[in-house]
Amino acid sequence: MLAGEKGVFVAASDYMKSIPEMIARWVPGGLTPLGTDGFGRSETREALRRHFEVDAEMIAVAALDQLARRGEIKAEWVAKAIKELEVDPDKVDPVRA
Numbered sequence: 001m002l003a004g005e006k007g008v009f010v011a012a013s014d015y016m017k018s019i020p021e022m023i024a025r026w027v028p029g030g031l032t033p034l035g036t037d038g039f040g041r042s043e044t045r046e047a048l049r050r051h052f053e054v055d056a057e058m059i060a061v062a063a064l065d066q067l068a069r070r071g072e073i074k075a076e077w078v079a080k081a082i083k084e085l086e087v088d089p090d091k092v093d094p095v096r097a
Contacts, residue, residue: 002027008066010034012054014045029070032062037095052094057085 002009010032011020017035024031036052049055064081067073082089 004028008032008063008070010059010062010066012059014049014054030066032066034058034062053087053091057087061085061087 005028008029009027011017011023012034013019014036016037017033018037019035020031020033024033034052034054036048036054046055061078061081064073064078068075068078081087
């Protein structure tokens with residue numbers, strides 16, 4: 001389905017990121033998987049997604065990061081998005097938190 005497609009690919013899941021990782025080898029240019037990798041840490045879906053960095057803000061930052069790594073946008077755009085979207089780049093990996 002993705003053969004010949006261009007761009008960056010980000011897969012976000014409320015389940016373990018190993019689920020979208022299963023298709024990564026067939027995604028042209030690679031895939032950035034985001035997943036919760038755990039459960040029971042939050043009272044709401046929104047809080048769970050924020051904790052595990054799979055909310056809309058993190059999806060946007062992940063896509064921009066991949067574009068910057070490919071040289072398609074300036075790295076400053078990623079830094080600006082991180083600040084504007086209030087993403088903490090120094091946050092401990094949610095799996096270890």
